[in-house]
Amino acid sequence: MGDRPGAVLVLTNACDVTADVVLRLLADRRVPVVRFDPGADPPGGASLTARYGPGGQQRGTLRTVSRTLDLSEVRSVWVRRPSPYEPPPGMAERDGRFAAAQAFWGTGGILASLPGAHYVNHPWLIRNAEYKPAQLAAASRSGFLVPNTVITENPEEAREFCSRQPGGAVYKPLWDSRYRTARGAARQVWVRGVDPAEITDAVSVCPHLFQAEVPKAFDVRVTAVGDRLFGVRIESPDLDWRRRQDLMSCAPVEVPGPVARSVGAYLAEFRLTFGTFDFAVTADGSWYFLECNANGQWAWQPPGTTAAIAGALADQLEKGADT
Incomplete structure (x- = not known):
């Protein structure tokens, strides 16, 4: 190992201590590393440029406050915990939304298209x-045991499914969506047991995942x-x-x-x-x-x-x- 040239590009936020564990190992091995947070760094002095031309020509440069990186010389990209693309501070709301969208599709697109780089993992594959539905289908095809599961926005289907599980059923969110109370307090939605009698018509507003409790x-x-x-x-x-x-x-x-x-x-x-x-x-x-x-x-x-x-x-x- 170590005979392949080029730097490792780590896409993560400044507070990601998990990334630090791996970066220390790479430093000990004298592997060059560039750390960049595409959702937060550009307004603070970082910049990203990519050029495309005939015959598949592609060149680019990433400049951070401490590094300059030739994008054609990236050996690996570690997509860890980059910040979301947010509107730049102080910008009007409609302009900020536009700028954030352009950053997502522009900066994100460049970083996901580096020629010859090894992605762990590629952001589009992540x-x-x-x-969740794709996970359950793939898990079954891969030979895993998968608990009986229904995803529905039909309250009757949900109640009928949960009542038929001999060991009980649980509810799981389909995504770790942000949820806040009326007073603005953040709430985490955990996996929890479900009594069929408590399932109301409110289920009809969006898909819900119910699963047999293992x-x-x-x-x-x-x-x-x-x-x-x-x-x-x-x-x-x-x-x-x-x-x-x-x-x-x-x-x-x-x-x-x-x-x-x-x-x-x-x-x-x-x-x-x-x-x-x-x-x-x-x-x-x-x-x-x-x-x-x-x-x-x-x-x-x-x-x-x-x-x-x-x-x-x-x-x-x-x-x-x-x-």
């Missing part, structure tokens, strides 16, 4: 893999970096372990061969290099697929697991695209 003995998070898998068993008093992470505990766990093969098939279908998979595991050892985040967090895991994932990511970014 978006494709974020749709009689789990514990949860598992599997982080995949290429063909390397890192599993942790999660013990939590909550149905949704993310709700009170201070009460959960986790320890490394082996990933069974059939599950590992399904992970590989799933990543291949979405053309992903990285993914974090969540499973509910029953007392008889059945692993039920819950979801996969193509850009999930991982640095909260036990130190040994976190270090191993960071090393695997550094390896991916250092090697660049396969030739």
Whole structure:
């Protein structure tokens, strides 16, 4: 490794401490790195220019406050946690919306089209893999066990489905949408159990996801970096372990061969290099697929697991695209 020239471009926000773990490894390996937040940096002095011409000619330059990067010499792009494209401060609302949209399609389009770069993961592939219905369909095709699920905006369908689940049913949001109360307080929508009697006609305003509750003995998070898998068993008093992470505990766990093969098939279908998979595991050892985040967090895991994932990511970014 390390024989491929070019820098690693890391797209993330300034407060992303998870990225710092990998960047320290790349620095130790003397791999050049440029860190850039496309949603926040340009108004502060950074600039991005791309030129296109006949015969497929493509050149470009990224300038930050500390680096100048030739876009044709990027070996890898790590799409971590860039800020959303927001209107520049102080700009009128209609002008700001226009500017933010132009940045999304212009800056985002340039950064997603770097010739010969290895993406972990490509931003368009991340978006494709974020749709829950697509995840469930791909998981089934990949050989995972998938809980019975319905996505509907029909209250009668929802009540009928939930009443037929012998172990009960849960509700899950289809996307981690921002939700605020009438007073403006932010609220997180967690996975929770559902009584069919509480389902009202309000379901009709948008699609809702209801799923059979898995009689789990514990949860598992599997982080995949290429063909390397890192599993942790999660013990939590909550149905949704993310709700009170201070009460959960986790320890490394082996990933069974059939599950590992399904992970590989799933990543291949979405053309992903990285993914974090969540499973509910029953007392008889059945692993039920819950979801996969193509850009999930991982640095909260036990130190040994976190270090191993960071090393695997550094390896991916250092090697660049396969030739």
